[in-house]
Amino acid sequence: MQGPYRSALQTGYVVVSLRSHVHRHKSRIDRFLAANIGNLGTYAAGRITITARTSARCLRIQWTYKLPDTNPSPLRPLLLAAQNTAWASERTGKHAILLCYHSMSNSSSQHSSLAELRALSRIIQESIDAIDACLTTNGQEFPSPDTTLTMESEAARMASDVDRQCSLIVSAAYQLICSVRSPMASLVSVATQYKVSAALRVALEANVVEALREAGPKGAHVSEIAKASCVDPGKLARILRLLATNHIFVEVAPDVFTNNRISTAMDTGKSIKALLESPTTKYVGTTGVAASVGHITDEGMKAAAYLAETLLDSNTAQSQEPTQTALNLAFRTDLPAWEWLESKGNEHRLARFAIAMDGSKNVAPPSAILEGFDWKGLKDGAIVVDVGGGLGSQALTIAWNCPHLHFVVQDREPVVKEAEKFWTDQFPAALQSGQVRLQVHDFFTPQPITDASVFLLRNIIHDWSDKYCLQILRHLRNAATPDTHLVIVDSLVSYACEDDDLKNIPGAVRPVPPKPLLPNMGHAATAAYQIDIQMLDSLNGKERTVKEMNTLMEQTGWRLVQVHQSTTFSTCKVIGVPS
Ligand SMILES: C[S@@+](CC[C@H](N)C(=O)[O-])C[C@H]1O[C@@H](n2cnc3c(N)ncnc32)[C@H](O)[C@@H]1O
Numbered sequence: 212m213q214g215p216y217r218s219a220l221q222t223g224y225v226v227v228s229l230r231s232h233v234h235r236h237k238s239r240i241d242r243f244l245a246a247n248i249g250n251l252g253t254y255a256a257g258r259i260t261i262t263a264r265t266s267a268r269c270l271r272i273q274w275t276y277k278l279p280d281t282n283p284s285p286l287r288p289l290l291l292a293a294q295n296t297a298w299a300s301e302r303t304g305k306h307a308i309l310l311c312y313h314s315m316s317n318s319s320s321q322h323s324s325l326a327e328l329r330a331l332s333r334i335i336q337e338s339i340d341a342i343d344a345c346l347t348t349n350g351q352e353f354p355s356p357d358t359t360l361t362m363e364s365e366a367a368r369m370a371s372d373v374d375r376q377c378s379l380i381v382s383a384a385y386q387l388i389c390s391v392r393s394p395m396a397s398l399v400s401v402a403t404q405y406k407v408s409a410a411l412r413v414a415l416e417a418n419v420v421e422a423l424r425e426a427g428p429k430g431a432h433v434s435e436i437a438k439a440s441c442v443d444p445g446k447l448a449r450i451l452r453l454l455a456t457n458h459i460f461v462e463v464a465p466d467v468f469t470n471n472r473i474s475t476a477m478d479t480g481k482s483i484k485a486l487l488e489s490p491t492t493k494y495v496g497t498t499g500v501a502a503s504v505g506h507i508t509d510e511g512m513k514a515a516a517y518l519a520e521t522l523l524d525s526n527t528a529q530s531q532e533p534t535q536t537a538l539n540l541a542f543r544t545d546l547p548a549w550e551w552l553e554s555k556g557n558e559h560r561l562a563r564f565a566i567a568m569d570g571s572k573n574v575a576p577p578s579a580i581l582e583g584f585d586w587k588g589l590k591d592g593a594i595v596v597d598v599g600g601g602l603g604s605q606a607l608t609i610a611w612n613c614p615h616l617h618f619v620v621q622d623r624e625p626v627v628k629e630a631e632k633f634w635t636d637q638f639p640a641a642l643q644s645g646q647v648r649l650q651v652h653d654f655f656t657p658q659p660i661t662d663a664s665v666f667l668l669r670n671i672i673h674d675w676s677d678k679y680c681l682q683i684l685r686h687l688r689n690a691a692t693p694d695t696h697l698v699i700v701d702s703l704v705s706y707a708c709e710d711d712d713l714k715n716i717p718g719a720v721r722p723v724p725p726k727p728l729l730p731n732m733g734h735a736a737t738a739a740y741q742i743d744i745q746m747l748d749s750l751n752g753k754e755r756t757v758k759e760m761n762t763l764m765e766q767t768g769w770r771l772v773q774v775h776q777s778t779t780f781s782t783c784k785v786i787g788v789p790s
Pocket residue numbers: 549568569598599600601602603604605621622623626652653654655668669670671674
């Protein structure tokens with residue numbers, strides 16, 4: 212045994228340190244591994260495979276690996292293959308030095324938890340390096356948190372490679388926080404999160420973002436900001452301080468606040484004068500982000516407050532009915548959420564919800580609806596029915612990109628009225644030419660379009676319990692031709708553990724994130740699980756797993772043929788054909 216190996220073994224580590232090309236040392240490493248550790252891995256100049264072992268006490272391998280100039284992605288196979296392995300890389304010029312720690316079965320728990328912290332921090336570092344490489348290649352800048360948000364300036368973050376690395380960072384960073392913060396502090400932090408939500412709604416309704424925009428880059432004292440509403444300045448300062456402490460707004464001097472990138476995401480773009488003159492049209496003509504924040508922090512949060520009462524009451528615990536939800540309890544109504552939204556006194560909520568739904572397309576890249584299904588490959592004049600299409604914003608994106616298709620956007624009567632205004636504003640020619648038709652239709656009744664090429668259901672299935680989804684899907688199946696495709700667009704939720712059962716469904720398996728991240732990407736995926744609870748508390752609906760979608764299809768005469776996975780909210784696709 213040569214020097215460094217022997218001394219490392221004596222201290223509980225094996226160190227293979229190679230400062231030049233790996234392949235030159237292959238036979239030496241293989242001999243060493245065979246003699247000391249067994250068949251741990253094979254090496255080649257451009258490719259490294261590690262097989263996880265449980266019998267090794269502890270292995271640390273350090274070697275140089277020649278990287279392409281810009282992209283460190285060849286490191287990924289190593290990451291995926293090295294089960295139970297925390298890893299990291301540092302880029303040094305054209306070479307990366309990888310450190311790979313193989314957990315020891317007899318290592319102390321204190322040591323392994325520190326190794327986990329290091330592993331998480333390395334994932335963050337590696338992802339930043341990868342973002343750096345992508346942006347350099349694309350000639351883009353990463354958007355600074357201190358700048359004002361525009362959709363164009365988000366383009367760099369939305370590029371799929373960058374988006375994936377950002378998700379890894381979010382997942383690792385939150386796991387790191389939960390690992391280092393005291394458990395009591397973590398629980399209290401989570402239990403009091405609703406205070407942040409409540410404060411956010413105050414800032415939204417008090418027109419703070421718009422007041423700060425008008426104040427300019429130096430910001431404004433809270434006594435000025437408070438003039439955009441009737442909120443007491445002293446109380447508003449406390450609201451804004453809580454938000455600034457959570458990186459929404461910046462307190463630049465005592466009681467003086469400015470906008471930042473996150474706060475400007477809910478800028479309606481309107482003047483304070485216009486907002487005060489016409490508060491009911493606040494969200495009209497906006498991106499929908501402010502409307503979403505309003506919807507979630509108003510009826511969403513109030514409904515969630517009654518979740519335990521609903522789930523633990525034996526009268527409602529097993530219910531699949533949209534009239535026996537936490538929202539029903541919170542707002543003391545017997546109406547399902549859709550009818551409640553349409554009832555007198557809720558006009559502002561209905562309008563806000565429609566705009567929020569339309570704006571949800573901005574959370575994902577605009578092209579998200581176009582991915583995972585071959586819209587362009589549909590024949591000339593093929594009919595796409597956007598079932599429960601809301602204003603029809605998905606149909607609009609497809610129509611812009613596929614002028615050879617025809618569309619029928621169906622919804623409830625009050626929504627269709629809103630949709631008429633939307634299309635008249637956005638794409639009047641499509642209405643005039645008949646390329647797009649708006650149709651009042653209740654999807655619990657027989658489907659009138661019997662020659663559709665596609666039935667599109669975006670954010671519909673998640674609104675309903677199984678009992679009702681079966682009715683919707685059966686009506687569509689009865690109206691389908693043998694060539695009709697069913698395209699369900701929703702957020703597919705994964706288990707928070709590994710799931711080997713998906714391998715037989717094309718497209719269903721998601722890339723496995725590096726350990727020790729959770730297999731479902733943890734905090735980076737949390738929005739889907741939060742929306743799942745929103746579906747539960749307001750509709751008795753749910754976000755589903757691939758298997759749950761498959762079961763619904765099997766029971767209604769559809770056969771699941773393809774899944775298109777995505778980590779962004781409401782952009783997964785489950786595609787079926789008549790069975
Ligand atoms: C969550 S929104 C989704 C809207 C649209 N698909 C989208 O992705 O933007 C659900 C839609 O279902 C509609 N809806 C609810 N019940 C319905 C019914 N019985 N028949 C038709 N549409 C209905 C609602 O009015 C609402 O527009």
